[in-house]
Amino acid sequence: MKKYRVGVVGALGAVGTEMLKTLEQRDFPIEKIKPLDIPENEGKMIVFRGERVSVEVAREGAFKDLDIALFSAGEAASLKLSPVAAAEGCIVIDNSNAFRMNPAVPLVIPEVNPEDLKWHKKIIANPNCSTIQMLVALKPLHDHFTIRRIVVSTYQAVSGTGIPGMAELESQVRAYTEGKPLDVKVYPHQIAFNAIPHIDVFMENGYSREEMKMVNETHKMLHDDSIAVCPTAVRIPVVRCHSEAINIETEKPISVEEAREILEKAPGVKVMDDLSKNLYPLAADLAGTDYVYVGRIRKDISVENGLNMWVVADNLRKGAALNAVQIAETLIKMNLI
Amino acid sequence: MKKYRVGVVGALGAVGTEMLKTLEQRDFPIEKIKPLDIPENEGKMIVFRGERVSVEVAREGAFKDLDIALFSAGEAASLKLSPVAAAEGCIVIDNSNAFRMNPAVPLVIPEVNPEDLKWHKKIIANPNCSTIQMLVALKPLHDHFTIRRIVVSTYQAVSGTGIPGMAELESQVRAYTEGKPLDVKVYPHQIAFNAIPHIDVFMENGYSREEMKMVNETHKMLHDDSIAVCPTAVRIPVVRCHSEAINIETEKPISVEEAREILEKAPGVKVMDDLSKNLYPLAADLAGTDYVYVGRIRKDISVENGLNMWVVADNLRKGAALNAVQIAETLIKMNLI
Known part of the structure; x- marks a missing residue:
């Protein structure tokens, strides 16, 4: 089996760390791993499959000996270095908003x-x-019932803002227990004991960019701009795993039983839904896991063809690192690399 | 001006404490205040308008010398004692689910x-x-535009579960900072660093009772069972103030400008909505306040006549104690007592 030379750009960040861990855990066919980061981190060591590897600087020339580079170093770095990496013959899988x-x-x-x-x-x-x-x-429900409209409210973890977000929540919680004032640096407001309906910047239409990503990316990936999406994106004091309250309206009649059956067979999905056992997916339980967990599946009592559900996944794994690695795996499987 | 003899049942609970504070702060015309609670709390002292008052036991006979009793001692106590109080000539304003x-x-x-x-x-x-x-x-938007459907996701504070809920979050956060295991007693799961889509018990239709309260009470108070309500109720690690992501569909066309103008004049509402200043209502800022705060007012981009907003209020004040006191004030104003 062919093996690949893989770079991880932003190797010391929250997502980069998960990318390395994911590559390691999934037996990705690796000939060589190359952690790349900003000049300040040059020479720092990471451990990959039992070997210590030195962090190199992400810059022109660094991609010549790579087949694949997983980028998670922010939009500016991606805009600058992705075309460079591509020109040096490397396939870039980019986790930033730069090219979406x-x-x-x-x-x-x-x-x-x-x-x-x-x-x-x-x-x-x-x-x-x-x-x-x-x-x-x-997607599996769309394939069967044709989704016409999605109303979604998110409950997003601070790790979506990377290590600084996690550190801010941690330090605010510590300050609170010590009776000290809470320092606010990363978020526009205190995140401990709060719910902030503001992720990324606000757009002209009153939606945040995070919210508009959910609209625009849904249209692009489902190849259908007519699917109506109405999102509210909210940051809450959770470390890892985003939760989402999702309501869908479908063209065809949809029942809880059919939806559950389809979701139980769907790739990447685990149904966790047994109210008699207080079983539904919870952010605090699912850090480090790979599936998208679905629970609270119930008929929408407010429209004819509608369904509600509660969806939780680890934002650093399936929401970022794992999906990037799966893209690489799929490229291999489809002989596209 | 006539003055009233007022009892507070559950006087030492989270809502009872707020009821006393609210009565004090609003210059309610009080001849006598009578804090009532369970036998274990008999003789404990509260301070009201600078005087120490002894807690008496809520039981038959305790309501004979009262004009009004504000109840917040749970459903069982309300079911048992409200009819007793009413029979003893007292008007009961009951904060439990018993009679809603x-x-x-x-x-x-x-x-x-x-x-x-x-x-x-x-x-x-x-x-x-x-x-x-x-x-x-x-309500003010309904009066102008006729609401046909509401999709709402809540972000509810632990004080909704009273003092035990607040103590549980506090103790879990302390245990976390001390690296100790988190004790779970009040909620079915850890509440610190989590989002639990489960408030009150689950009903046969897959909704929680908290969710169905939002459906049924809306129908009862707006006198219209045809208004479709689709709720998801979620507990998050916030001490005080519930937040809600609310989406409405209206019969008549609705614009952000009109909606904002109406809300700015609406009784009990404060609009906090200036994205250029990162201004929107936040749970952590609004504890102890009396208004319902509305922000993130924006056009629903997924339907013809729709609007989204973010609504925050102190669940112990307007969500409980204050509303009960305002009911008493309105009874006086309308000569119904």
């Missing part, structure tokens, strides 16, 4: 639209975390 | 349906906290 809505770049969730990988031109975009878990759960 | 859907009992938010107080038979029900803040914000 670029019509020349496929945006892919392997369970949802693997076929879009066929037209890649060396750069492939990894979708936003909130969109990934929503569509992994909704 | 009883067709012989008015369920009232003074800003929404004060006219229902006219047919009271000595017992008046105070609505569920989540419903109160939702309808204070929606």
Whole structure:
């Protein structure tokens, strides 16, 4: 079996760390791993499959000996270095927002639209975390019942903001227990003991960019701009795993039993739904797991064809690192690399 | 001006404490205050308007010298003692779920349906906290645009479970910072760093009772069972103030500008909505306040006539104690007592 030379850009960040861990855990066919990061981190060591590997600087020339580079170093770094990496012969799987809505770049969730990988031109975009878990759960239902409208409210973890977000919640919680004032640096407001309806920047239409990502990326990946999406994105004091309250309206009649049966067979999905046992997916339980978990599946009592559900996934794994690695795996499987 | 003899049942609980504080702060015309609680708390002292008052036992006979009793001692106590209090000549304003859907009992938010107080038979029900803040914000919009459907996701504070809920979050957060295991007693799962889509018990239709309260109480107070309500109720690690992501569909066309103008004039509502200043209502800022705060007012981009908003209120004040006191004030104003 062919092995690949893989780079991880942003190797010391929250998602980069998970990318390395995911590559290790999934027996990805690796000839060589190359952790890349900012100059300040040059020479720092990471451990991969029992070997210590030195972090190199992500810059021109660094991609010449690589087949694949997983990028998670922010939009600016991606905009600058992804074309460089591609020009140096490397396939880029980019976790930032830089290329997601670029019509020349496929945006892919392997369970949802693997076929879009066929037209890649060396750069492939990894979708936003909130969109990934929503569509992994909704695509199989869309295939059967044709979703016309989605109303979604998110309950998003601070790890979506990377290590600084996690550190801010941690430090605010510690300050609270010590009776000290809470320092606010990363978020516009205190995140401990709060719910902030503001993720990323606000757009002209009154929606946040995080919310509009859920609209636009859904249209791009389901190849249907007519699916109506109405999102509210909210940050809450959870460390890892985003939760989503999702309501769908479908063209065809939909029953809880059929929906559950379809979701139980759906790739990447685990149904956790037994109210008699207080069983439903919970953010605090699912850190480090790979599936999109669906519970509270119930008939929408307010429309004829509608369904509600509660969807939880680890935003750093399936919402970011794992989906990127799965894109690489799918490229291999489809002989596109 | 006539003064009243007022009892507070459950005087040492989270809501009872707020009821006393609210009565004190609002210059309610009080001749005598009588804190009532379980036998274990007999003789404990509270301070009201600078005087120490001894807690008496809530039991038969305790209501004979009272004009009004505000109950917040749980459903069982209300079912047992409200009829007793009423028989002893006292008007009961009950904060529990015991009588809310009883067709012989008015369920009232003074800003929404004060006219229902006219047919009271000595017992008046105070609505569920989540419903109160939702309808204070929606009633003025309903009057203008006729709401046909509401999709709502809640972000509810632990004080909704009273003092034990607040103590549980506090102790779990302390245990976390000390690296100790988290004790789970009050909620079915850990509440610190989590989002639990389970408030009150689950019903046969897959909805929680908290969710169905939002459906049924909306129908009762707006006198219209045809308004479709689709709720998801979620507990998050916030101490005080519930937040709600509310989506409405209206019969008539609705614009952000009109909606905002109407809400700015609406009784009990404060609009906090200036994205350029990161201004929107936040649970952590609004504890102890009396209004229903509305922000993130934006066009629903997924239907023709629709609007989204983010609604926050103190669940112990407007969601419970304050609304009960306002009911009493409205009874006085309408000469119904």
